[in-house]
Amino acid sequence: MGLLDGRRALVFGVANDHSIAWGIAQALHEAGATVGFSSVESLLDRRVRPLAESIGSTFIEPCDVQSDDQIRAVFAKWRTAHGPDGQVDILVHALAFARREDLEGSFVDTSREGFALALDVSAYSLVAVVREARRAGLLHPGSSVLTLTYYGAEKVVSNYNVMGVAKAALEASVRYLAADLGPEGVRVNAISAGPVRTLAAAGIAGFKKMYGAFADLAPLRQNISIEDVGRTALYLASDLSSAVTGATIYVDGGFNIMGVPSADA
Ligand code: NAD
Ligand code: 0WE
Numbered sequence: 247m248g249l250l251d252g253r254r255a256l257v258f259g260v261a262n263d264h265s266i267a268w269g270i271a272q273a274l275h276e277a278g279a280t281v282g283f284s285s286v287e288s289l290l291d292r293r294v295r296p297l298a299e300s301i302g303s304t305f306i307e308p309c310d311v312q313s314d315d316q317i318r319a320v321f322a323k324w325r326t327a328h329g330p331d332g333q334v335d336i337l338v339h340a341l342a343f344a345r346r347e348d349l350e351g352s353f354v355d356t357s358r359e360g361f362a363l364a365l366d367v368s369a370y371s372l373v374a375v376v377r378e379a380r381r382a383g384l385l386h387p388g389s390s391v392l393t394l395t396y397y398g399a400e401k402v403v404s405n406y407n408v409m410g411v412a413k414a415a416l417e418a419s420v421r422y423l424a425a426d427l428g429p430e431g432v433r434v435n436a437i438s439a440g441p442v443r444t445l446a447a448a449g450i451a452g453f454k455k456m457y458g459a460f461a462d463l464a465p466l467r468q469n470i471s472i473e474d475v476g477r478t479a480l481y482l483a484s485d486l487s488s489a490v491t492g493a494t495i496y497v498d499g500g501f502n503i504m505g506v507p508s509a510d511a
Pocket of ligand 2: 448
């Protein structure tokens with residue numbers, strides 16, 4: 247008996263086996279859920295399909311979240327694949343994007359276009375995806391929506407820059423969506439994860455140093471894994487969190503509670 251037997255999940259944002267979305271998908275699958283995937287077209291055949299098939303998934307559809315048409319198409323295909331009773335019990339949004347040039351240097355130099363792009367892909371897309379799932383009649387009492395955020399939404403993290411602003415908008419969107427959808431029994435929450443070496447972290451200036459410093463300062467003195475994120479996602483996706491909505495839960499070894507590091511750390 248798994249916690250999620252008979253439940254259906256749709257996961258946006260798998261790029262490869264290091265992706266946080268993949269850690270979540272595996273945890274949901276291990277708990278008994280059937281997991282469908284949506285990622286950008288270019289990753290689908292070479293990267294996503296083999297991973298999806300390894301956990302018995304058959305729903306694998308492309309979607310660039312900047313396109314309302316593509317978002318609509320994913321849910322239309324979901325309806326075709328699962329029939330009138332095939333609702334989305336768990337919707338996972340684990341994607342973000344900003345121009346590389348906006349993740350180095352000073353935030354004050356962010357262009358209008360760079361700001362709009364980061365906010366569109368990394369924050370607005372949650373609203374768009376939830377709206378379309380709901381419009382298609384796929385959300386129901388008990389459905390759980392999850393997204394991924396980062397501490398840079400709350401405090402200044404060097405180089406995170408416009409992504410910090412996008413994550414602040416994402417966290418606020420989680421609260422407003424939770425208020426809108428709560429009366430329908432739909433919950434919306436965020437996981438604020440510590441740094442993980444994913445594709446999205448590759449080549450970030452100073453990431454390696456920050457990753458090490460994180461483990462030195464976090465109370466649990468370790469970096470976090472995608473399996474750690476997966477276990478909290480399982481809690482938020484399941485009825486274990488039946489009265490939790492609009493929350494941002496930290497999976498960061500306690501990093502966020504620390505103020506001034508001790509002199510001998
Ligand atoms: P990842 O590179 O594995 O995943 C990012 C995904 O975003 C990729 O699959 C990419 O294709 C997708 N994406 C980008 N633009 C898109 C678009 N226009 N349409 C559809 N998909 C698009 O990296 P990850 O670290 O697993 O990132 C997943 C989430 O976790 C992101 O929201 C990220 O901000 C968040 N997060 C990451 C860390 C970390 O340190 N890696 C920490 C906290 C939160
Ligand atoms: O949210 C993120 C990363 C999101 C991201 C990553 C990239 C790299 C490649 C968004 N857009 C892009 N665009 C690219 O071209 N994280 C939480 C990981 C991360 O990124 C940082 C971090 C951390 C942590 C950037 C600067 C400082 C710290």
